[in-house]
Amino acid sequence: MAEVKKRRYVVALDQGTTSSRCVIFDNNSNVVQVAQQEYKQIYPKPGWVEHDPMEIFGTQYAVLNEAIAQSGIRPYHIDAIGITNQRETTIIWDKKTGKPIYNAIVWQCRRTAPIIEQVIKDGLENYIRENTGLVPDAYFCASKIKWILDNVEGARERANDGELLFGTVDTWLIWKLTNGKVHATDYTNASRTMIYNNKNLCWDKKLCDYFDIPMCMLPEVKFSSDDYGYCEIFGEQIPICGVAGDQQSSLFGQACFNPGDVKNTYGTGCFLLMNVGKEFITSKNGLVTTIAATSDKSIQYALEGSVFIGGAVVQWLRDQMRFITEASDSEYFAQRAGDNDGVFFVPAFTGLGAPHWDMYARGTIFGLTRGTKRKHIVRAALEAICYQSLDLMEAMKKDSGIDVKELKVDGGASRNDFLMQFQSDMIEAKVKRSKIMETTALGAAYLAGLYKGTWKDIEEIKNTWQYDNEFNPLMDKESRNKLVHKWHKAVEMCKGWEKD
Numbered sequence: 001m002a003e004v005k006k007r008r009y010v011v012a013l014d015q016g017t018t019s020s021r022c023v024i025f026d027n028n029s030n031v032v033q034v035a036q037q038e039y040k041q042i043y044p045k046p047g048w049v050e051h052d053p054m055e056i057f058g059t060q061y062a063v064l065n066e067a068i069a070q071s072g073i074r075p076y077h078i079d080a081i082g083i084t085n086q087r088e089t090t091i092i093w094d095k096k097t098g099k100p101i102y103n104a105i106v107w108q109c110r111r112t113a114p115i116i117e118q119v120i121k122d123g124l125e126n127y128i129r130e131n132t133g134l135v136p137d138a139y140f141c142a143s144k145i146k147w148i149l150d151n152v153e154g155a156r157e158r159a160n161d162g163e164l165l166f167g168t169v170d171t172w173l174i175w176k177l178t179n180g181k182v183h184a185t186d187y188t189n190a191s192r193t194m195i196y197n198n199k200n201l202c203w204d205k206k207l208c209d210y211f212d213i214p215m216c217m218l219p220e221v222k223f224s225s226d227d228y229g230y231c232e233i234f235g236e237q238i239p240i241c242g243v244a245g246d247q248q249s250s251l252f253g254q255a256c257f258n259p260g261d262v263k264n265t266y267g268t269g270c271f272l273l274m275n276v277g278k279e280f281i282t283s284k285n286g287l288v289t290t291i292a293a294t295s296d297k298s299i300q301y302a303l304e305g306s307v308f309i310g311g312a313v314v315q316w317l318r319d320q321m322r323f324i325t326e327a328s329d330s331e332y333f334a335q336r337a338g339d340n341d342g343v344f345f346v347p348a349f350t351g352l353g354a355p356h357w358d359m360y361a362r363g364t365i366f367g368l369t370r371g372t373k374r375k376h377i378v379r380a381a382l383e384a385i386c387y388q389s390l391d392l393m394e395a396m397k398k399d400s401g402i403d404v405k406e407l408k409v410d411g412g413a414s415r416n417d418f419l420m421q422f423q424s425d426m427i428e429a430k431v432k433r434s435k436i437m438e439t440t441a442l443g444a445a446y447l448a449g450l451y452k453g454t455w456k457d458i459e460e461i462k463n464t465w466q467y468d469n470e471f472n473p474l475m476d477k478e479s480r481n482k483l484v485h486k487w488h489k490a491v492e493m494c495k496g497w498e499k500d
Contacts, residue, residue, distance in 0.1 A: 008454050010081075011025075011080070012242075014440055016085075020063050022060075022063040025441075029436060029442065029465075035064075035066040035067040035070065039055045039056065040055060047111060049105075053091045053103065075236035076236050078236075080238065080241045080449060080452040080454065082445045083228075083240065084249035086106075087169075087192045088193075089105065089168060092152075093167075094165075095163055101155055122210075131197050135288060140192060140193060141193040142193060146211045159213075167219055168185060168193070168245075170185055171183065174240060178228070178230065182240075183220065184222050185219045188245040188291050189243070192290065195208050195218075199280050223296075225451045226451065227239070247304065248292055248443070249441075250410065251293065253442035253444075254410065258277075260400070261274070261408070263408045263410070267411045268315075269311075270306070271304065273292075274404075280301055283399045284399060285355050286305070287392070288304050308353045309348070309349050310385050310413060311412055313345070337375040340379050342367040343376045345365045348362050355395040360499040361491075361496065361498075364493070365377065365380070367486075385419060387483075393407075409433050421471045432469075435468040446461055
């Protein structure tokens, strides 16, 4: 008679850009309970984006309690807590009082662009690329920390005196959940700060000195699967032992443990990550190099590329153009069209991201004729999501020398079967859609559960991972190549549109 597996539970805190979520998983990777709360987005000036750190913690703590209460699970049946978070968002707080000295500056915020322009003028671009794996950009934490220290009265003096602490959202949550006992982050989040040396695995003194950031503010950096202290819930002390930035957590949740494993998350934008193993690769094709989450005491790297406008183009069709009533209608119109009738849509609403990096490009539709119908534009918009992901995939192949045979996918837009089939046709590889869409939370749960023995090892997780559908290339090579050629022609024609 087969042994019955005793049911155990792991809690994942998924702190995102617009909401705080808590997902409870059992040891068969099933979702047991979900709780979610949105919180306020603060826009003090055009291009500025902030959050209230106390509201981030308050909503996250509330959904943690709500999910456990609603599930009926006793806290002592919970093995561990894992945390995954919006990356690059920057918080500085008082070490004694635990109060933030300023709102969290969100990853989307562009206020520090002038600081980055000066970084490039000062000739630091190559040093940053070669040692942090990143490109100089206001997206990352370094310029945000500098801005807060420069603009909050007395902050720099207090930081130099050791009175202030810096953290990304994971660090802030850990500090609050442990009542100030633990000031730590993991390698994946540290690797997104632009002051962490991803090659030497330490805070980079040269960059900290340049941005005038006292190193006493910085958290201890630990493995993604490690001891991060204890959180008290309903009188029980539950260990926090899994931490990873959202995209690296998703890579882990998709069981992409080996070099060449790739995942794409189709959300508002698209995030494509490839596990490239233990070698630090400096991208020559417009990607960034980041540290991947691991469950053992080893370091793995990932190449990452972002598509700015993924599922957001479907929202645009629905909300601005009124071409569709529901996002799901896009699949119906795309199928009905049969082909794109020569229409190509470059959704560069906010410029082009990797691997093109053109902030002056703008959204453009090419190939319109008197015969063009709504369905052709809808289809062209969905195809554009796949072309952009293809461009990232090609850049990854060039940087890594790895030929991709399979892409694992998740995110809301991945439910669109037309989109997934077309993606398979474009990348000429198998596409597997995860059965569990909560892959970001699942990654954090796996990292915590592996540390506490909820799952024995990554082989058990590989065997647990399931897909709900598989898509294989069906389009002939000549037709595919013609479409890709036209797409690249369209991209080149929309570049530099806003440049004087």
